[in-house]
Amino acid sequence: MLDFIYYPVSGIMWVWHWLFSYVTPASPGGDGIAWALSVVFLVFTLRAILYKPFVKQIRTTKKMQEINPQLQAIRKKYAKDRVKMTEEMQKLQKEHGFNPMLGCLPMLLQIPVFIGLFHVLRSFNRMGTGMGQLGMSAAETRSQGNYVFSAEQVQNFLDARLFGVPLSSYLVEPSTEFQAFVEPGAPIDFTRPQIAYVVVPMMIVASIATHMNSRASVQRQPEAALENPQTRMMNNLALYIFPIGILVTGPFFPVAILLYWMSNNIWTYGQQHLVFGKIAKEEEEAKLLKQEKLKANAPKPGVRPDRQKKRNAAADESGNSETTAVSMTKAGATDDADATSDSSPSGATDSGPGAKPKPGQKPTRSNAGAGPGSKKQPPNRGGKSTAKSGKKRGKR
Template identity: 70%
Template sequence: MLNFIYYPVSWIMWVWHWLFDKIMPDSPGGSGVAWALSVVFLVFTLRAILYKPFVKQIRTTKQMQEINPQMQAIRKKYANDRVKMTEEMQKLQKEHGFNPLLGCLPMFMQIPVFIGLFHVLRSFNRMGTGTAMPIGGTSEAMTAEQTRSIGNYAFSADQVQNFLDARIFGVPLSSFITEPVDQFQAFVEHGQPVDFTRWQIAVVVVPLMIVASIATHMNSRASVGRQTAAASDNPQTRIMNKLALYVFPLGILVTGPFFPVAILLYWVSNNLWTYGQQHLVFGRIAKEEEEAKAAKEERLRANAPKPGAKPSSPKRGATAVADAATDVDEDSSDEAPKTSLKKGDGTSTPQKASGEKAKQQPGPGKKPSPGQRPNKPGGAKQSGNKRNKKNRQGRKR
């Protein structure tokens, strides 16, 4: 049913084993180093394919940390309206180009790879599994002679036999601590004594379990250490951090006795790749952020006014028009000759150029200047009537 996973995994492993088998001569017990390296480089190949999704995952995680305060505000605001909360969150994610699936894609893609490799490695020895194979097509448990004479996906029967005879640190690559003793017969020629024990398997498996567990913890610790304070305070994030820091590494120690040696090699090499890749990607992202920050500061310095220069504030709209009109009125009033009425007649003479502005009476509805008497109602009209009355009296005399 999952042949679309098993065949690609087996073919990649086949290519690497063919390459290392050509480089290294076979040892008397089989090309154990070549088979081990084929597993390790199978991991490196798959992780190289997943490199770009991993970078997107890191960037998505940083985006999630940046918008997390806004997400919390939306949750608090629409706590009683789930539909509105979902709509607002989707809107916020769309505005920032955030896609939650990209953060989980690399992890989800590694799960089928791990399942495929686990199945292929266990299928080299089918004495206890009874796994249906493309050649032979049986679901019943096989004998030692049958399992050594039937191919395994991309591997021929000769390659299956070579894999079963291969040793790494004196034990077969597909052996595991809890494996029944009667299944050890598949790892040797018919009629030959078994050349390893369960304790020898434990001596190889236990250190690999510990290394894989510590490497998993260190990777999780490095990832958690790069989180912001706001993200760390999120309850969901705290739960995931505890799972990654303690539960997953502990899970390797608990399940390690059930895993073949090659699977633990896969786990160790996968963690080593992850540790190096995290430092590379995070270092590159930090460098990009520093360059962007430096470029922004450079633009601000270029647009800033020079020392001693008066910053310009252009006027716009009605304010500019009103200011321009005021300037024109002031210019015209300065150039026009100023006149004053002499007391007792209706003639006017230019004022002496004393540099002082004549005090003008304020018009109706305006406030008088400081020190100026306010006009009486109808003041201009009353002054004219008084002068006319005085002139008539002079003529009568």
């Protein structure tokens, strides 16, 4: 049914076991260390594949925390209109490049991996009669392959011991299934208390590691996010419910599954510090760069801000244009006045009765006709012609 999960999981585990079988010495009951390391590095391989989605998950979580106040405001504003609320929230998320699925992707991808590993490890011993179990005999179990593992590798796994117990044994396993872990007719070389001595400490370590990982993640959340009731609920689940869940379900998990859980938590703890440290460094660099830009744009001591300079420059330009316009107006008026004075019948201002013309200036009629007894003609003010003036005097 889920062979597309079981074969890849068993294939990665097979590769690591093949490698470590040449590195580690065989234990008295089998190559237990090699099988244990194959489970551990199966975890590391899958988590390395999921590294980029994990980084996106962290960035998505931080982005969600940043826009959470705006989301709360939208929920409050459109509390009576669910459709409008959804549209506005999606619009806000799109503007900030926020994708809620990226926050859940790494966790969702780990679920089928965990299910696949659990099924593959349980399938080494197929004597069980529960859901999904085949109820085989011990001899049949030891002679059947397990996905990519051959029958000989299945026997090697069943004979392998970690701290004296089989890797696929679990605390509440029926004693009738213990026969699959030894050669047919051979006595059982382990007891249930021995399984408890191995399983219980692993359960406690896995539970504490889960709590520490959740605690490290919660401590990096901003205060605004911690005030959100939904965030507080999720934090409580991660801090207390999940670790307690491992303690409750631990007796039903094979030793190799608990080893997987411990390895997964160790990887997560180190990866969180690495990723959060990298993100914090990027944020610090961005902050310093912003400060440098503000410092570069800021005015030096004793120098006015750039805005004032722009205002002064604009005022100077407008003032210069006005001054130029006024000067041009005055110049034009002066030229007009000069032209009027030059073209007036009375001549220059300094010309009067008996006045001599200036050098190079032609004598005017008024100057030429003026004599000692002649009457002074009034200036032609009002712009009327001399002919009209004569006609008026004739009528009189």
